[in-house]
Amino acid sequence: MDQALQKRLIEAIATTVIDHADELTNLDQAIGDGDHGLNMMRGFKDVMADADDLATRPLPDALRAIGTKLVMKVGGASGPLYGTLFLTLGKELPAAPSQADATRALAAAIAAVMARGKSEPGQKTMLDVLAPTQAELAAGGDDLLARLKSRAAASAEATVPMRAIRGRASFLGERSIGHMDPGARSSSLMIEAVCDVLGG
Numbered sequence: 001m002d003q004a005l006q007k008r009l010i011e012a013i014a015t016t017v018i019d020h021a022d023e024l025t026n027l028d029q030a031i032g033d034g035d036h037g038l039n040m041m042r043g044f045k046d047v048m049a050d051a052d053d054l055a056t057r058p059l060p061d062a063l064r065a066i067g068t069k070l071v072m073k074v075g076g077a078s079g080p081l082y083g084t085l086f087l088t089l090g091k092e093l094p095a096a097p098s099q100a101d102a103t104r105a106l107a108a109a110i111a112a113v114m115a116r117g118k119s120e121p122g123q124k125t126m127l128d129v130l131a132p133t134q135a136e137l138a139a140g141g142d143d144l145l146a147r148l149k150s151r152a153a154a155s156a157e158a159t160v161p162m163r164a165i166r167g168r169a170s171f172l173g174e175r176s177i178g179h180m181d182p183g184a185r186s187s188s189l190m191i192e193a194v195c196d197v198l199g200g
Contacts, residue, residue: 001096006062007055008197014044014051016193017186027182031164031175035076036182043074043082059097063090078183081117081126088112099140106134123165124176126183129155133191149195156180156188 017024018041025037046069047054054062067086071079092105110130114120121131129152136151137144157180164176 001059003055005197006059007051009194010047010051010054010062010066012193012197013190014048016189017041017044018048020186020189024182024186027180027185030179032182033076036078036186039074039076039078040082040186043070043079046073058095060090060093060095063087063093066090077117078186081113081183084112084116085109085130099137099144103134103138106130106137110134119165122162124159124162124181124184125164126181126187128159128162128181129184129187129191133187145195145199149192152188152191152195156184159184 021037021041023037024040025034028034028036047066050065050069054065057065063086067083067088067090070086071083073079074082086109088109089105092101092108094101097105110127113130114127117125117127119125119127121127132155133148133152136148141147159181160179161177162181163174164181
């Protein structure tokens with residue numbers, strides 16, 4: 001993990017979230033309070049502004065700094081959840097992670113998000129993308145990046161027929177069915193961005 005690659009990863013994640021802010025807002029307007037895209041854009045614009053500095057830090061320090069920014073800037077439910085995700089990855093990953101390191105760290109981060117959100121996979125949340133992606137990562141094998149990208153996108157799509165059990169969307173009951181979860185979509189976008197950089 002050199003500085004150039006780390007900067008490309010940070011910028012790819014931030015740019016992807018910012019570029020899809022309208023889509024995320026539209027998804028959240030259907031089943032949430034309509035601010036997911038704007039909140040995420042605000043947080044990742046702050047990350048983008050510090051990309052040069054973040055790229056010079058060891059990977060664990062950079063991830064913890066991103067997590068702190070997201071907690072401070074994103075707000076709503078997403079700030080603490082995504083903040084927890086990045087803070088835990090920063091705590092668990094070494095500076096030069098292997099696939100095994102990444103698999104273990106993502107599992108720990110998912111557990112931390114589950115604890116923070118008092119939720120689990122199957123409840124129409126970001127966990128419905130993170131957990132299947134971690135399982136795919138653990139499987140390893142050929143074409144892993146392409147498979148991770150495909151699994152993340154398919155897992156976000158799979159939240160459409162789900163009924164929301166946690167979060168603002170759960171108040172809608174049956175009316176939450178038929179809409180993609182915005183947190184699942186933003187998670188899939190970040191995973192796809194990472195895969196594109198690492199595969200590029």
